[in-house]
Amino acid sequence: MAALISARRRLLLAGLGLAGAGLAASALAAKHGTALFNPCRAALPADLAGHPLIQAAWAGLDPAQVWDVHAHLVGNGDSGSGITVNPDMLSLRHPLQYAQRLFYLNAGCVHEAPAGQVDRAYVERLHNLMAGLAPGAKLLLFAFERFHDRDGRPVPARTSFHVPDAYAARIAREFPQGFEWAASIHPYRDDCVAALDAAVASGARAVKWLPAAMGIDPANPRCDAFYAALARHDLPLITHAGEEKAVHGGDTQAYGNPLRLRRPLEQGVRVVVAHCASLGEDVDTDQAKGAGKAHRVPSFTLFSRLMDDPAYAGRLYADVSALTQRNRSEAVLRSLLEREEWHHRLLNGSDYPLPGVMPLISPREFAARGMLAESTVPVLDRVRQHNPLLFDFVLKRHLHSRGRRFAPGVFETRDFFTRTAA
Template identity: 35%
Template sequence: MHCHVAGIGAGGSGAFISEQLRHSWKYRIYLKSFGISEDELRQHGDGLVIRRLSEQLAESQLVGAAVVLALDGVVDEQGNLDRARTESYVPNDFVARETAKYANLYFGASVNPYRPDALERLEQARADGAVLIKWLPAIQQIDPADERLIPFYEKLVELDLPLLTHAGDEHSFTRADNSLGDPLKLRLPLDLGVTVIAAHVATSGQQDGQDNMARLLPLFEEYPNLYADISSLTQLNKVRFMRRLQDSGVAAERLLYGTDFPLIRTGLTSPLFSLPQLGWQRTLPLLKVRSAWDQDVRLKLAYGLPAEVFSNAAALLLK
């Protein structure tokens, strides 16, 4: 329930990537992990990214479907899209249109709440089949604790749309305001009854001398409407957090399976990075798994996560 796509505007998608990001070393890695080239995008359009995602997913024996995420941009003081401060923009209508072509893909919308028509955009997203709303606060310049967002949160509750929001620091782009990833900023939407999914269980960075995961974990006892996804927890820089999550006492029904695709195809989640935790006997068979999706599931199962974690997202999002 956590898969990213991107585009360069080919085929009239409306998507774009900033020049700064396109000239970053990360750009070619992302293209390779999507299984495409820039020439192919120009020839076939940005929809090819979503088609390749669906094809790769279809080869999986363990994962039946995925939520594909749009990504709204930064907005200026007038509420208009600020292209100069937006690193990646993936429009809702593009993702809704393309995912509708494939039975194994679902639409995850993104709406910057500072847009003047944000509530109307939420209603349109729901009408187009969105199963959640995605935020990257550090990139989109969204403060989840801003009380001006109360009407937005109330609309999410009315529409029964969960909010999947990045918690913790963000390092996939060239710049970020990581103070906006503070998990304690999620108290406002939680207090208002929003179903909040904290991406990555806040496994990066710190605020006020306390690491973000430590700030998030106590909130699970306080808010029954708080969930977290386990995407990226087997990355090289995060494997230490998997055991910590398991030892935290967070109930399995509050954890949702996610991949943070395309990162599972970059090599960052190689089972070799989990060798110290799993040992050779459990690690070696994982290296032979061809599908990146299946390898990701089997790797997380090898840590001892309950099987229900891998079906919780469907139960929550496809009601």
């Protein structure tokens, strides 16, 4: 087994090296004392499970109200799930996508799953992780729609991966004490409203979009019928905004402009901006109209403009997933910690399995910035080796900036989803 593990890790490094990412990841890991690979250990040892740092993270929260609102289902379809993976992600001719896939598999602890057992192993790992959280906590699992062309037809060649609604619904139905699910439906489909009605009837708590990868322009009038149906069901739309780097295919980055979300907001849809649009730049179309030229600003600036607009106070929300990753701005994270007037509109999510990509997050860096007590670092590092979900939660509960932390309501997210129509 040790030889098999070593061979697979050499293969992973080979893929990374071809993309130029392996050396960078290794250097980051060495510099900041972070492991390169997820060791995928099982349940926390008793001394760690009862550690005061973990107990303090749960203090003042009702676990039954704690839903992680941003988690991905991963697999390869070997269980009959209907999951598909683009061949480019399986080929060394596309080294970056190949390396990303292998890192994601390691993050979800299925990189060594036997043939035919990847889907099952991923779900079993989720069960293992949920057992390490306080009883009552839940995970919102995402389906993931295919790229569609302008005529509403799926285009497999431009789809990185696809997780069907039916599979996400089934996994949530089989473990209702730990999982909820979010549908993913392309609004250009002729049957989009019927598909949404069916998803709601099957217990969907939200709809998930990644516009750049799915070919969805949120400002397109073709979405209006879908928006009307979302508003009728009072079902939230969780949609990525800002630059997208993890999922390839559509590559229409302009669709991630936060200002394009005014259309669903103005039609009564509750919109959750994934990651608070914390990465990249977009054209400030408000200024471009007057100046006659494109003016690019940080996507977070445009998100902040919408958040500060009183017209959207009851409809615009955001999740705080991915904000602790190294490619995100410290200034953005500090702003979100300190803007307490926004906290009742922020929802915690992990972006699992990404917390299991070890080089992405460094507690030691946060301690060096004065945002985390130095004494928490070794404890968090140990927790992460066993349970990246718990790690993400405990880290965010203890992060601070100039004396401010995320309010408890950021983590008690259940009521936001259970008010939806059945």
